[in-house]
Amino acid sequence: MEHSGPFEVTGTGAVGPHPQMAITMGFTAFGKKARTFDLEAMFEQTRRTAVERSWKTLEAREKGEEMNGKKQLRKQIEDVKPAPSSSRAVRECSKPLSRDSSSRDGEDSSDSSDDEFFGPPLPPKMVGGPVCTGDEDILSPLAPSLGEEGEEDDDDDSEDEAEEENLVLRIPDSHEITLKHGTKTVSALGLDPSGARLVTGGYDYGVKFWDFAGMDASLKAFRSLQPCECHQIKALQYSNTGDMILVVSGSSQAKVIDRDGLEVMECIKGDQYIVDMANTKGHTAMLHTGSWHPRIRGEFMTCSNDATVRLWEVENPKKQKSVFRPRTMQGKKIIPTTCTYSRDGNLVAAACQNGSIQIWDRNLTVHPEFHYKQAHDPGTDTSCVVFSYDGNVLASRGGDDTLKLWDVRQFNKPLFSASDLPILFPMTDCCFSPDDKLIVTGTSGHRGCGNGKLVFFERRTLQRVHETDVTDASVVRCLWHPKLNQIMVGTGNGLAKVYYDPDKSQRGAKLCVVKTQRKAKQAESLTQGYIITPHALPMFREPHQRSTRKQLERDRLDPPKSHKPEPPVAGPGRGGRVGAHGGTLSSYIVKNIALDKTDDRNPREAILHHAKVAEENPYWVSPAYSKTQPKTVFAQVESDDEDWKHEPELKKRKI
Template sequence: MNKGKISFGKISTNFGENAEKIEASGSIGTFGPPKAMELLEDDSKEREQIKEVMGISSFGKKAKNFDVQEMMEQVKATAREITKPPEEQQDEASEDSDSDSEDDLIGPPIPPDLNPAASSQPSKSQSSDSEEEEEPNKLFIPCTSEVIMTHGNKAVTAVSVDPSGARLASGSVDYDVSFWDFAGMDSSMRSFRTLQPAENHPIRYLNYSGTGDLLLVISGASQAKVLDRDGFEQLETVKGDMYITDQAQTKGHTAGLLAGCWNPLIKEEFLTTSADGTVRTWDFYEGGKNHKSIIKCRAQNGLKVSPTAVTYGRDGKVIACGCVDGSLQLWDFRKSSVAPASQIRKAHLPGEVTSIRFSNVGNNLLTRSCDETMKLWDVRNFKKSLFEVGDLFTRYDTTDAIFSPNDAIVATGVSLRKNETSGYIYFYDSTNFTQIHKILITNSHTIKLLWHPKLNQIFVGTGNGMIKCFYDQKKSLRGATLCAVKVHRKAQHSEIVSSQQVITPHALPLFRQERRKTSRKQMEKDRLDPVKSRRPDLPITSGQGGRVASSGGTLSSYVIRNLGLSKRVDDDQDPREAILKYAKEAAENPYWITPAYAKTQPEVVAKGKAPLEEPPEKKTKK
């Protein structure tokens, strides 16, 4: 082999005939048009031969052809655009926009003098639309639709919805607590369970726990109860000793309860307030046998005062109390349980504080009182209210005042004055307390309010036993929207034949049985049968001694008839004759007395009758 030399050959389909040998040379060769044309012609011939032999024209994909000159021109054009000064770019952009606007414009153009701000106006509208889309309306109230749930005939004084929004519990002054399941209800809106957890005590407050599995029931009794989701009792707090003066030494409340709620962070802790002037916290897992901690609210003169409204702070460590004397007291167990952390004595006029709520975000506190006012406070500056609204009449000491889920709105209900016929809910802007909306509820008092954050629905308890739910079809989820669209259908009761029969239509009339389509007639016949219907004994119409009178008027006659004698003895028969009937049989066949004394019976000495001797006369005393 000759080293350093490269030889090129060509492979064709006819390897023997068409192969051409190219002799090796010192150089590769020259490139030019003639030889390129020859190669292209040879390639086309080979493709045709391959197509004839194998049926295909080529193998794999074709290689892409790139035009180098065109690519270079594009690169130069982009480089020129980048290196242009900014003034030229603006001129070109204005020319392009003018040309586009001229193309889109129909009719004569508007003179610039008539609409000088036309160019700036569209941008403002577009910016405002985008802002509205980015920031939704904070003062939105879901009130486009409503449904009505009937609790009873008396005022609904307690309403609570679990955190998930699946169930609603309502309490009333008629002692009943009703449970409502939104997923299981239809448009008839009927509760699935009603019970009386506190017997003959009105329900004041209901509150679901943070997990939604327990319901705290605050009634007029001194003992609070905790129910599960289905209404079964899980806990009852202990009753305190009313003869002990120091309330800290008793294990429970000694007077009727007023309010209560669950801790938002500690799921097993809840608190209750009572007319005995104390606030007690409880642990669910301890069974309610003893309170966990106690707060004793005091008036300005040092005497005890009843807290009528109470709530936990968002962190679950601060307790806010509204008292009968109109004072507000904030207690922090991290500091002291003897004196309040902060208080204001004359927050309201003397009277029940019906509601007290912390804002969802921030440090605001909302209070409602029987002095017809609603006030907003700042906890950091707890000396003077930020805003105040008056002329809000209420007859109930559980009337609510609430925040909206975003704290932008505060709402409260009012009771009817004399000669008024319409109850309303008033909505105020929380930043300035200006009224933004009001909703007509019914021709009765408006007591309880609840604005659920997940459902975005407002539940209202009224004075005529109704619960109204307001919602928006677009912005409210689940809850009442699930059952409002379900159609109430009556259950079709299928009538079942009690006993299976053999039907013989061609039998003789003597053996033919009538075919019963329903079991009603058979049930009526069975009802008349005292054995099949298991009829109890009929009452006695005459006689004395209850059921004994059927066998005689006295107990002795009952014993004689049923136990002593095998044969019945008529009451009209002489008892001496009835006994002497058995004298001959008793002498011939002795069974009881004679065999018992047979061995010990003394012998009879004289069988005759002894002569009757007259007794000696008595001597008279001298």
């Protein structure tokens, strides 16, 4: 195709000068041409390089690891691996880039403008070497990160595997502190969700509050009260928000108090003369235990000797929310001994005196969803049922000295069972560790006949992995807090112990053991109380005491206030001070006058000895009344037989 104009269109679409025009003017082109690249070959080279690097790294790591995810990744990489037919394009891309041959005609090889091109500059990776762009950046984390971070992951995995093999290392029992609640059994423990305050209750009807951040090494409670008068405390539990405490005692009415011990509400007592307990507004017999709902604020549950489990709301203390009535297989009433919520709050579980465990849906109160009639021996009180943190496993502490695990999804037989765990108290606890890999419970023992212990079991097999001697009495309550990673224990001799590990535990007991005990002020009696007189004249107004320490220092410099007390006087005494015989004037008089036995005469005879002299020579009283004193006239004495005849009529005796 011929062109008559001075320009022509080349094969690449570029517009250049006509050859005749170029010969006439003496140059071949207007400036430099832009470089042309084969983009398909460049992308192919990039993808191939990145895939080969990732492939080599995965092959090296696959020998020591069995990870299904990485095998799937390897399979995906095999699918993306380039075909052999593309090797020609890769070889062409690997050659050094050159200009088009049509642009070399008439050029000078020594032109200094060879390095100048039109368009934006190329990235550094594309100059003078193989091209690796977008695909390498996407897949590059597989290559370096798998090589560098893989070693760290291997170390972490090995440490985790070693710790899993030795579960004893997870138990925080290297250190302990002892809180003295009283002299009787500590039957209730409660710890708020943040782990700042601990509350203990016992058979002495008392409830004590302990603040870890406010205590020093003396470990004294900051508040003590009796919320239920003369009823033993059965259970204490903080709400999920930590602002209320559920108090379950031996009475039929549960109470809710706030963090300072003030009463918030008290459940109403039901009518004990109604046969159907579902028609009463509250419990009619002694309570056993209670529990807060894990997610709904203000809802809690109690179980009682009236054979019911009742749900309550704090806002409505005059009537329960719903009633669950445990029954035997024959439809008879049975008393629940303990109850609890599931972790999500959808299930309500209760253990009964006939050894059965019954689980209801929280919204369906008629028939239980799960019922196992011989979970423990009949006639024994199951002391505790608790759900695991994943909600699939239920642990029960039976009165037949056993601990059993149940799968809620297949509630037809126990998963595992452990025996030889003595129990003497109807509220002995069991609980799961925060990582759900251990179960801990307490054992009982008579005083002087053995030690109470904390026994730790592995959850998967219920094998006994560790034991800790607590005291020479029974271990009644145990609580493993998930945030603090500390274990609280209540014993039968009035002690509450806290086990912790300085490295694995957080806050809690670690806050108070480092504080020194406060010393009592010795010189407080020397200071004089400050009297506030706002309307006094300036000349009579006392200066304001800004610091007690400074006042003590000034009193120490005052000789009268800082005068040392004088020692007791030995001997007869001097300077107006009485000698030793007690050190007081009264003791001196008693010793020297009242107890003087030099005169052994009769006191009456000694007084009458002066009667004759006083009559003959009166000196004190008689001379004053000598002129006005009347003569004494005495009544005539007659015989006793005739006295009654001469008595006045008014004085005669009444017969």
